[in-house]
Amino acid sequence: MTMTDAATPANTVLGKRRLRKEDPALLTGEAKYTNDLNIPGALHLAVLRSPYAHARILSVDVSAALAMPGVVAAYSGADLVPLWAGPMPCAWPVTADMKNPAHSPLAVAKAAYVGDGVACVLATSDAAARDALEAIDVAYEPLPAVVDLEDALSDRVVIHDELGTNKSYTWDLKCEGAEGQVDRAFAEAAYTVSEHYVHQRLIPMAMEPRAVAAVPQPFGGDITLYSSTQVPHILKVMTAITLGIPEHQLRVVAPTVGGGFGAKLNVYAEELLCTALARKHKVPVRWNEERTENTQATIHGRAQRQHIELAADADGKLTAVRVRLLADMGAYLQLVTPGIPILGAFLYAGVYDLPVAYDFSCTSVFTTLTPTDAYRGAGRPEATYAIERAMDALASKIGIDPLELRKRNFIRKEQFPYLAFSGLTYDSGDHELAADKACELADYTGLRARQQAQNVEGATKRLGIGISSYFEMCGLAPSRVLASLNYSAGGWEAATVRVLPTNKIQVVTGTAPHGQGHETAWSMIVAEKMGVDPDDVDVLHSDTAIAPLGLDTYGSRSLPVGGVAVAMACDKVIDKAKKIAAHQLEANEDDLEFVAGSFSVKGSPDKAMPLAAIAFEAFTAHNLPDGLEPNLEAQVTYDPPNFSWPFGTHICVVEVDTETGDVEVLTYVAVDDCGNQVNPLIVDGQVHGGVVQGLAQALYEEAVFDEDGQPKATNLAEYLVPAASDVPSITLGHTITPSPTNPLGVKGIGEAGTIGAAPAVINAIVDALSGLGVTDMPMPASPQTVWKTIQSAQGAMK
Amino acid sequence: MQIRVTVNGTVHDSDVEPRTLLVHYVREVLGLTGTNIGCDTSSCGACSLHLNGEAVKSCTVLAVQADGAEITTIEGMAAADGTMHPMQQAFMENHALQCGYCTPGMVMAATSLLKENPNPSEEEVRIGLEGNLCRCTGYHNIVQAVLAAAGGE
Ligand code: FES
Ligand code: FES
Numbered sequence: 001m002t003m004t005d006a007a008t009p010a011n012t013v014l015g016k017r018r019l020r021k022e023d024p025a026l027l028t029g030e031a032k033y034t035n036d037l038n039i040p041g042a043l044h045l046a047v048l049r050s051p052y053a054h055a056r057i058l059s060v061d062v063s064a065a066l067a068m069p070g071v072v073a074a075y076s077g078a079d080l081v082p083l084w085a086g087p088m089p090c091a092w093p094v095t096a097d098m099k100n101p102a103h104s105p106l107a108v109a110k111a112a113y114v115g116d117g118v119a120c121v122l123a124t125s126d127a128a129a130r131d132a133l134e135a136i137d138v139a140y141e142p143l144p145a146v147v148d149l150e151d152a153l154s155d156r157v158v159i160h161d162e163l164g165t166n167k168s169y170t171w172d173l174k175c176e177g178a179e180g181q182v183d184r185a186f187a188e189a190a191y192t193v194s195e196h197y198v199h200q201r202l203i204p205m206a207m208e209p210r211a212v213a214a215v216p217q218p219f220g221g222d223i224t225l226y227s228s229t230q231v232p233h234i235l236k237v238m239t240a241i242t243l244g245i246p247e248h249q250l251r252v253v254a255p256t257v258g259g260g261f262g263a264k265l266n267v268y269a270e271e272l273l274c275t276a277l278a279r280k281h282k283v284p285v286r287w288n289e290e291r292t293e294n295t296q297a298t299i300h301g302r303a304q305r306q307h308i309e310l311a312a313d314a315d316g317k318l319t320a321v322r323v324r325l326l327a328d329m330g331a332y333l334q335l336v337t338p339g340i341p342i343l344g345a346f347l348y349a350g351v352y353d354l355p356v357a358y359d360f361s362c363t364s365v366f367t368t369l370t371p372t373d374a375y376r377g378a379g380r381p382e383a384t385y386a387i388e389r390a391m392d393a394l395a396s397k398i399g400i401d402p403l404e405l406r407k408r409n410f411i412r413k414e415q416f417p418y419l420a421f422s423g424l425t426y427d428s429g430d431h432e433l434a435a436d437k438a439c440e441l442a443d444y445t446g447l448r449a450r451q452q453a454q455n456v457e458g459a460t461k462r463l464g465i466g467i468s469s470y471f472e473m474c475g476l477a478p479s480r481v482l483a484s485l486n487y488s489a490g491g492w493e494a495a496t497v498r499v500l501p502t503n504k505i506q507v508v509t510g511t512a513p514h515g516q517g518h519e520t521a522w523s524m525i526v527a528e529k530m531g532v533d534p535d536d537v538d539v540l541h542s543d544t545a546i547a548p549l550g551l552d553t554y555g556s557r558s559l560p561v562g563g564v565a566v567a568m569a570c571d572k573v574i575d576k577a578k579k580i581a582a583h584q585l586e587a588n589e590d591d592l593e594f595v596a597g598s599f600s601v602k603g604s605p606d607k608a609m610p611l612a613a614i615a616f617e618a619f620t621a622h623n624l625p626d627g628l629e630p631n632l633e634a635q636v637t638y639d640p641p642n643f644s645w646p647f648g649t650h651i652c653v654v655e656v657d658t659e660t661g662d663v664e665v666l667t668y669v670a671v672d673d674c675g676n677q678v679n680p681l682i683v684d685g686q687v688h689g690g691v692v693q694g695l696a697q698a699l700y701e702e703a704v705f706d707e708d709g710q711p712k713a714t715n716l717a718e719y720l721v722p723a724a725s726d727v728p729s730i731t732l733g734h735t736i737t738p739s740p741t742n743p744l745g746v747k748g749i750g751e752a753g754t755i756g757a758a759p760a761v762i763n764a765i766v767d768a769l770s771g772l773g774v775t776d777m778p779m780p781a782s783p784q785t786v787w788k789t790i791q792s793a794q795g796a797m798k
Numbered sequence: 799m800q801i802r803v804t805v806n807g808t809v810h811d812s813d814v815e816p817r818t819l820l821v822h823y824v825r826e827v828l829g830l831t832g833t834n835i836g837c838d839t840s841s842c843g844a845c846s847l848h849l850n851g852e853a854v855k856s857c858t859v860l861a862v863q864a865d866g867a868e869i870t871t872i873e874g875m876a877a878a879d880g881t882m883h884p885m886q887q888a889f890m891e892n893h894a895l896q897c898g899y900c901t902p903g904m905v906m907a908a909t910s911l912l913k914e915n916p917n918p919s920e921e922e923v924r925i926g927l928e929g930n931l932c933r934c935t936g937y938h939n940i941v942q943a944v945l946a947a948a949g950g951e
Contacts (some may be wrong), residue, residue: 207899318920685896688935
């Protein structure tokens, strides 16, 4: 593979650790999150939420609330129906016959989960609005909750009467080289495994809860919607459609955003309520989410049941994979809810060289729980968990080391670009190298020896080693591929690069960072390309009036799509600058070279013109080539030809106390390959955070509900987001295999850590306990769960 | 009720309702929005500030309880000439923040931690910051930053 420009040692900025320009504002309290905005005269919205998981709304009486101090208005769901031009948006109808229930910002006839909004209040303060909620009288007819997925599928209780069923859709992906190949492979296999896994429901829990403020200009006709969102551009289109607002009169701004993890990739009821009510009342309306609301009214993630079967030949080489999923949509379809399991559908063969023998089917059902949607990794952690756990099960069946089984099955580096069973092409990879590096960092051989010595008969502190090798299909995405998956939007990204008269550079990006450091990273790309200092570059984003074109930040897309667009816009600017330089230097364009921010005539370096001079010439327009427009600016809209395919191997080492069920993570090694790195500092940070989120799923977190659909984890005291003392330090390694797909050779890194981590941790725990008859461990592996699992495995052995 | 507090060196006389929390007082009355709110169960530490030199979760303190106190918020950490506090500097140099939402609280808790224990081990830093949650960084770099700040002092 040829190294791209960005990887050549000539780089002066790219690939170097560089501190973030975002930090001083964040570190000093100067940065403004949505809830920090000072908006004079704003009314505060508060939403009354259903205390029942499933109930008919018989009547709503807001009269007593209206009499409360500070209250300006109060509404039931029915009162607001005239404000909605369309339903709450779902942009991903995965099949033509997918069932999608009526969904309004406030429920009208039925509440379908605890937290579903049923009425609202506008008051002069947040406290007054919340106090008044208690005075609203709602008569409910409670109905039975639907919590279990099999129960949902049985249609014992149909949640949405108009659908007549709880099943939303079944989506299949069957890929066979020859008809019947999957069945034949299983019939002829030397080894098969058939495993069932549960991906518990998770709460994304960005540290900044959501917040919204809608500020109308009643006479000018425009309205500005501030929201703690990852997707200001998508939110603008969807709000315009849902509320019937002419799109050009709507501006959406995402101020500083305190984390998203997919949970802010949505269009939420409160965004629509604030906007609609601000227009109706002709005053600003704001809302801020309390943490308890956040656990109920912001989407949840995962929530799948998986059945995976592997067929392998006598050498352990995979010959077929069969997957059946049952996925929990929750009560309604939010923005991309139905697409989440589908994003994983292509990855259940992991990083392995599988013949065209793949049979995937996902059935998705409604429950009376908070809607699910994208949570860091979105479908891909689920897929990776299933295949990586099943590979361990297969290794143990064959009786070989799980590392050895993986190595026998890895797609080899010379097979890239690799045309997969699914028809997708994996861009580049070297799985063996990443695995070897991880093993070296963890001292895999030494660990196995130590384990043998430690896990003797009767040992109560048992050592376990877990491996997980992953692919992250990310960088969403080629628009045509999205079209084939029925997604209602494209996957391009836009960038503008503008050289100001004084040679400072403005970049306008359509990505919407919320912690990822795009201002720093995009500045570095521009600095490398244009030969300027990164501090002379300003990156503008997250305001549709400033950056009107964009598709925002999710799916590890920002760098491989948005960052690449920035690089391409630089090239366009350089092309134009070259024309001006050629004109003024009276040279042929082909004779010019651009080095370190200056054009010079090849061979006569004293005949040169720096970008700074060209920028000013472009501005005055006194002496430009005929027909060339003034100013130095270029815009690019880039539609990636492929996903990007980062990969890596994680190794987790645990010690399990069989008497208490306590799991201690001793070592965590993550070797990730995201192609060329723009800023290794940021890459490492993304992996650290991602790993801990995956580890948290494995060990701590679960959105628990009782059989009545009542949430048992409603705040940060009950939902165990790990603290510093709950997690280990992480040893990182990287390999660099540039992507051939884009000129920077980059891949995404936002979700990789989360994708790799959960199976590594659970594989380690199962490995520690394998001598005790334990073959699986449910997540989260709390001490109680671990202890119980050991007990029942021991019982079964007796 | 009438209270007098010194916040970041400036004396404020304010009339507050008895139920007003200190976090709401600094954010809404004084406009110091650097102190964040991340929960309603005093679990996250995003609201940490210094009350008479010690880190407290300002969502657990009533404004009236702070009457007569010296308060430092994140806005008061940098020197008058704009130089960041060594802990802020260490956070920047170690990439100990991503979205920044937990950061003011982390910085306040971490400085308080080092005041109590100027040379903590990694373990002690992790335990000392137990009351402050971060969803972005996985804590690795936060711990490194605090250790670096300790080493530099
Ligand atoms: S807001 Fe004070 S601890 Fe969470
Ligand atoms: S940096 Fe985002 S929560 Fe800590």
